[in-house]
Amino acid sequence: MTYSPKASSAFNDTWNRSTFISPQSGMCSFCTEECSGTCEIALAAVLGMKAVYPTNTGANQVASEKDYPIDFSHFNINGRVFGATGANPTFEEANIYNVKLERVFGKYNEVKMTMPVILPALIKMNWEDYFAGAAMAGVCCVIGEDAKNKDPELIMENGKVVNFPMLGKILDSFRNYYRGYGQIILQCNVEDDMNGVPEYAIKVHKADAIELKFGQSAKGTQPVVRLKNREEALKKQAAGSLVYPDPSGPGMEEAHKEGVCPNFYYYSRLPFWDEEYLVPRIAELREMGAKNIYLKMAGYDPQDLEKVLRIGSKAEVDMITFDGAGGGSGYSPTKMMNEWGLPPVVMEEAICRIVDKMKEEGCWIPAITITGGFASEDQVFKSLAYGEGKVTAVGICRAAMTASMMGKNIGEQIKKGEVPKNFKKYGDTVEEIFGDLADLRALYGKKANEFSTGAIGVFSYLRKIAFGVQHFAALNRKFDIAYLDRKDLIPLTRDAKDLIQGKWFE
Known part of the structure; x- marks a missing residue:
């Protein structure tokens, strides 16, 4: 069988005319001379080099179309009926609502999150509600690289940013709803770093946190x-x-x-960063006023994963996010999204091995986030359990942005009196239909009634994730997610069993 997509893609609105496909090439098995040109090959024949990238970008999200041979679906979640870990075995204490989800991390400045979730880097589509919803839910979120190029008022002098007013608006989209949990982080690639974006952000807009990005996460190279x-x-x-x-x-x-x-x-330039540059650079950013420093890495070769972990350890960064294949939310080469990098569960296995080795050496271990295609509570639970305490959070990117867009769109329809058919059974107004709005009012008062429904959508979606994780943890009679481990997982396939037994990389 083949795991790769056919010579057609939603990225480009291309399709195979035939129902009979040659598995290895992905082409129609019977290619005819009278075809009008509907597949990826026809697109390349017309667009040439441009066809390396998706044509459907802009106000869209794109991600891998490959059916990977191993992922977290190859594991089921275990369950128990005896005892209780993290709580007294009483009806009142050992219940779903008392499963502790809060996460705390940070070397010099403590960051608290209400749940083990982070919204990774984006600066497109409905970013205002993406960041606002993160603040409401009490989790961290990341402003995507090259954000400066989104600002029509950007001014640069001698290669350095001197005016980037849009950044204040971006930061405020989170800060206006901040309630003591989470943090908004500015991601910087090598060009941002060269252009002085971190310095400008810290000094002018009082940015608390900077994330330095290796490669292009899901893309591997710069676009x-x-x-x-x-x-x-x-x-x-x-x-x-x-x-x-x-x-x-x-x-x-x-x-x-x-x-x-x-x-x-x-x-854009590739980040030829190394320990000699990064360690003093990170110290410099802290001296300027940055409270927390993050690194962003992808599913590169395990030797590179270890090198980044060791650099992060020496520089005492607060968190490193590792992004597995496949993925992408923006301008990524089509085949790179489909055919490059370690899948998240395999990447997590490599990281856990490296962390165990570094712990034995007495190294400082930054908090770790795993991301790459996560969208539901079972996936979050499985990643946390597989990490056995080494994984602090799971990144949910595209799905959270989808919640932002859907919350906004559905809210606008409701306000116009055009309640979508599938939501009519819940009521006729935003107050009736958005189920978790009452909980937002409990946090923010009646002003929550005026919140954007896009942000409410992110808040509600993340609450669903959190509540679902609590159910799975209680199912295993664990009332603090800090106690999750691989015994909470059941491998369903030979590959999954080999992976969890440490045989994958042998």
């Missing part, structure tokens, strides 16, 4: 963006960006005059 013309290419180059081919190179002026210039592409 390539095709520029409109040579004029735009020259402007990008003058601003310090890498542009290929060189628009100011030999013969380009003459080629421009003759109308035979090639395509120009803007390419």
Whole structure:
């Protein structure tokens, strides 16, 4: 059997005409000369290099279409009926509502979260409600890299950011609802770091937390963006960006005059960071006023995972987020999302091994977040159990943004008197239909009635995740998620059994 998608994709609105597919190539087994061109190959024949990336970007989210041969669905959740861990075995104390979900981490500045969930980096679509909902739910959230390029009022001088007013609005979307839990974190890639974004964020907008990003998480490499013309290419180059081919190179002026210039592409730099740079750089950011420092890593080679963990340990960072395959929420090469990187459960196994080794050496271990396609409470529970106390939180990105968008869209329909058919049985108003709004009023008072339904959607969705995790923990008679371990999981396949027994990497 094959695990890879066919030569068609929702990324590009492409499809195979035939129901008979050649498994290895993904092509129609019978390819005819009269075809009008509906598949990925036809798209590449027309768009060329551009077809490496999805054409459906912008106000959309995209993620892997590959059916990986191992994931957390290869495990069931165990259950017990005797005893109680983390609570006295009484009816009043040992119940679902008393399962402790709160997480605390931080080397020098303690960060508390109401539940073991983090909303990873985004700065697209309905980001205002994404961040606001995180604050309401009491979890951390991350502003995506290159956020500065979203600001039409951005001003840079000598390669450094001097005016980025949109950042204040982004930070306030979380801060306006902050209730003592969670934190909003600014992610910076190598270009952001070179452009002085961390310094600007800390000094001008009092940002508390910075996340430094290796690679491009789900993408692995930095994205390539095709520029409109040579004029735009020259402007990008003058601003310090890498542009290929060189628009100011030999013969380009003459080629421009003759109308035979090639395509120009803007390419972000790869982060050739190492311990020698990062450790003093992180110390410098703390001296500027950053309270917490995070790192973002993906499912790279296990040797690279260990190197990042050791750098994070030496620099005493507060948390490292590891993003497994497949995934992506933005501008990622199609095949890189489908065919690159360690799947989350395999990546988590590698990380746990490395952490055990580092603990034996007496190293400081940062808090660890695992992300990559998580959307439901069973997946969150399984990752926490598999981590056996080494995993502090699970990142939920695309699903949380979906909750943000759906909450907003459904709320707008309700306010117009156009209640969606599947929600009519719950009532006619926002107050009647949004089930957890009463709990928001209990936290924020009656002003919660005026909150955006998109943010309410994120809050409600995360509450569902939390309540579901409490059910699974109580099922195993564990009333603090700190006690979850691999005995709470049942491997269903030979691969899952090999993985949990430590035989996968042998």
